[in-house]
Amino acid sequence: MDLSPEHDQLIDRLITAIQAADTEGVRAIYAPDARIWHNFDEREQTVDENLATLLDLHRRATGITYTEIQRYDAPGGCIEQHVLVGQAKGGPLRIPAMIRFWITDGRITRLEEYLDTRQALVMYTG
Numbered sequence: 001m002d003l004s005p006e007h008d009q010l011i012d013r014l015i016t017a018i019q020a021a022d023t024e025g026v027r028a029i030y031a032p033d034a035r036i037w038h039n040f041d042e043r044e045q046t047v048d049e050n051l052a053t054l055l056d057l058h059r060r061a062t063g064i065t066y067t068e069i070q071r072y073d074a075p076g077g078c079i080e081q082h083v084l085v086g087q088a089k090g091g092p093l094r095i096p097a098m099i100r101f102w103i104t105d106g107r108i109t110r111l112e113e114y115l116d117t118r119q120a121l122v123m124y125t126g
Contacts, residue, residue, distance in 0.1 A: 007077065010106060010108070014026065014029045015066050026050075031107040034111070036050040064085075067082065067085055068082055069081070074100065079099070083095065084097060095115055095116075096115070096116075097113060097114060098115075099111055100112045
């Protein structure tokens with residue numbers, strides 16, 4: 001299923017803000033009570049907790065870019081598959097991931113991210 005233009009533009013704005021470490025830009029895209037869940041810890045984050053995670057990512061790696069992006073509509077939102085790349089102190093960073101977004105009134109209300117944390121270990125070594 002192709003992605004609606006509204007969802008595509010919203011997720012483009014999110015990715016642009018994440019790549020720039022623009023926490024206020026990310027906050028504006030999330031609903032105030034949005035929840036962010038990751039498969040590796042099975043814990044929900046609040047928006048503020050997620051923004052702290054974003055800043056930590058940028059402390060540990062530079063040149064954060066999303067590549068190989070594919071997006072599809074899904075009931076209540078959309079799905080994105082991508083590869084996050086950058087440079088970490090332990091070497092090149094490459095993390096394939098998939099995110100399921102729930103969107104209401106033009107804002108992300110829930111995000112579920114699926115990735116393999118072993119591919120992020122390069123951020124903690126070196």
